[in-house]
Amino acid sequence: MKWTKSFIQTLREDPGDAEIDSHKLMVRAGLMKKVAGGLWTYLPLGMRVLNKVQRIVREEMDRAGALEIVMPILQPAELWKTSGRWETMGPNMFRAKDRASHDYALSPTAEEMVTEMVKGIVNSYRQLPVTVYQIQWKFRDEIRPRFGLMRSKEFLMKDAYSFDTTLEAADKSYMAMFEAYKRIFSRCGLKAYPVEADTGDIGGKFSHEFHVLAEAGEDGIAFCDACGYAANLEKAERKAPSCDDPACGAMEVIATPGAKTIAEVSGFMGVAGSAFVKSLIYNVDGRPVMVCVEGHREVNEVKLKHFLNAKKLELADYDMVLRASGANAGSVGPVKPADASLRIVADFALRGAKGRIVGANKDDYHIKNVDLDRDTSIKPEDYADLTIVQSGDICAKCGKPMIIKRGIEVGHVFKLGTKYTDAFKAAYKTDDLKEQVMVMGCYGIGVSRTVQAIIEQSHDGNGIIWPAAVAPYQVVIENLDPDDAEVTRTADELEARLETSGVDVIVDDRAERPGVKFKDADLIGFPVRVVVGAKGLKAGGIEIKRRDEDKSQLKIVPVVEAEAAIKAALV
RNA sequence: CGGGGUGUAGCGCAGUCUGGUAGCGCGUCUGCCUUGGGCGCAGAAGGCCGUGGGUUCAAAUCCCGCCGCCCCGACCA
Incomplete structure (x- = not known):
């Protein structure tokens, strides 16, 4: 890709309405553009990142045995009335009517629809277990959307649903998703911690959230370094304190x-x-x-x-x-x-x-x-136990003091039990011909939020520092002298060789001064920067620098060794 | 929904208190110059001052309504 053929706008200044670094950087680097409160257009660079995160999610879901489907965003109200959530979701759910005045929900999640679908297909224990997933836009009428993609009215979510014969079998499905989530976030270059959580409106008995630690996070999490206990403050428990107040006089x-x-x-x-x-x-x-x-x-x-x-x-x-x-x-x-x-x-x-x-x-x-x-x-x-845990409270598991940190929730896995399968009478026949309700689990990842969490966790004063696996382009080749035939030929040949071997590369062929190009490269945060210039070629080579290294660590290599050196820098 | 802030050129902002023909920086366009960390010079385009009403000889500016956006809160007594 040539920069001049792409559609990239970078901004020198922070947008006036952004508060946290990742939000500012996404706008400044030209990843997305605001349409209205909580609504965003993903520009080409942002779209590439979103697609790369999706690809990782798909690969890991598939590896874990989940099967991809896609369900409608527009969902008939009857489904939601069956579960009772047409009422309980209240104003959080966007609703619409068709010309015949039939009510619909704009899907904020899809337990109802998937349960109805699976019920219609599964008759026998022989067909279980099954886990399906989709990556689909979700709509929530948030009280207050904020911080860019952290809380928006429309967001991309991966939602998976498991159906099993028994609670024990459901535990296995849950653990498979749990492990897949660890791999997904790790491959995205994220440190995400599983923490015990309340199940909220979704319902169910037990759940873990995956959190990326960040000051900008919206959730408080209690951690116990001693035993590894980690729980959302909504859920976190402390050891019952003993009260030894001395006797007192009359009121x-x-x-x-x-x-x-x-x-x-x-x-x-x-x-x-x-x-x-x-x-x-x-x-x-x-x-x-x-x-x-x-x-x-x-x-x-x-x-x-x-x-x-x-x-x-x-x-x-x-x-x-x-x-x-x-x-x-x-x-x-x-x-x-x-x-x-x-x-x-x-x-x-x-x-x-x-x-x-x-x-x-x-x-x-x-x-x-x-x-x-x-x-x-x-x-x-x-x-x-009715209060919110505070820093220094005693861990209920091991008796050591806990600390409180803030986190961004990027994923959530639930053991749902039979809440929805009961409501929809989603049953199967056992091997002794009995009817039994399926046991369900559900598993979400905020794909668009994950993109922003990556930035929140990986940036510096100059811009984003993309992990190679999710970078919009893994390599930027700075053609410092686009009018010089030799320089341009060298840059373009290198681009072609890298593309042929599967490396995402963009050539900055703009007629800009070097300083402008370097600033933009740092702002957008391409993991590897390659500089091809007339001076450098005469001096014997091209320059390779990783975004997370400083200038003193850059390498000069002969043109013939460039491809191998770039690939080595990407690892 | 409550409180606070804000709305002026593509972006960031000043001007509003004290009414008098709309400004700065960046970006964009032209030309010259320069060329390894957001060069320099000269010129140019670009604004219904969120929106509707009111006051006034005159409104970005004062008054009223509405809308958008941002922040805090939406329970801590």
Whole structure:
């Protein structure tokens, strides 16, 4: 490929609306161009990267025994009503109508459609197991799309679905995908860590996310270096702390005028935040529930939802708070709330807590010297692990302290169980002629997000540093003197030889000054740069430099050795 | 959806407070010059100042509505 025949625009300055490096670089290097919030055009360079990541995904899915299919983006509403997700997906799902007013979903994922499809084909255990996959555009009406491809309304996803006869067999399918994912991310030049995760809206019992560690990541992950435990903060558990508060005297009401937040009240009273019990009223499927946690901690709503076995859970509105507790937010507490039948649950760190400070259920008052056992109606079985893990919390597996890092979720594997196969009655006949529901797994990779994660993990102040396997072109040949016949012939012959042997190469044949060309090459981040110029040829050769090396490491080789030297630099 | 910011040439921005015929840098085009890390000189093209209304002799600028984009939040009492 000749640069002058390509369609490449690079920008000298960062786009004004980009925040994180990978987003800025994708735009500056001419990989993509914004259409509107959360919507992108992939330009030729970006498309080449996207295609290379897809190729790796396909090869590894195929190697793992998965079979490629493609399903419609436009999906009849009936499928989604069968699973109940037509309602539960809410405004996250784009919807459309045809001329006859039939409802459709723009596929945000495809469990329903694939289950219906497999059900129609599989009758016998003899046909199982089977794993199918597609690489298809997905649509999600994100609350707030951001950071370029990190969270967009339309994105390319690889989604795979396994169907098995039994849970044990499904575990094998899950592990095959798990291993394939490790290979995929590794081949993309990414360090991706599998972490335990909650299953969210998809449902199911057990899952792992694959995360690329990056400050710009949207998820928090708890790591234990000692035993290797890694879990999304939504899921991460800590060892139950023991509470050895000494006995305290009688409760005492104190005025705390105007102080609402824990920080304000603790400042007002001159007491550490951890001495407080933070009490929140949640609306749980329409009924109020009070949740108590230590003052310096935050409620983990995912854990809370599971513990309460709730369908829908959100913070209560002002009315509900007032009716349940007798006070407005800021003065709520577990001691004698207005609604005497109010269920109160508490974080397990508060089991046996004494001498704590709580809201008085009366505006602008708190109570100190509270003994939760003595002074509240919290039932022993209503203490549970309900908070978000913090740095330094003790690992539930091994007892050592954990650390928190941030990650970009690039993949997710689920053991789904029979949630969808039950809903669709997707059954097969066993060898003793019984009907049995298939056991399912599902497995996603954000292909377009992975492209950006690669950049986020591999760039420097000059631009992107592509791993060779996914670079838009593996080699750029800088023709420094396009008007010089000898130089141009040398550059073009080298291009032809490399292309013949399967190396992706672009020749920068623009009539630009060398500085411009070098800046662009660094910005776009071609793994290997080859310089062919009149001066160099006279001096005996061409110059080869890897993007991840600095100038002092470049090599000068005779023209006849160039091809071999370039290939060696690519490894 | 709530809060904040922002919208002026392809890109990055100034001008808005204090109303008076729209500017800078980059990029683009022409010519000369230069040629190993975003050269230099000269010239040129390119803007319904997001959009609709209002105030005014006069609006990028003031007022009202709408829209787009970005950030934070959308539960932490």
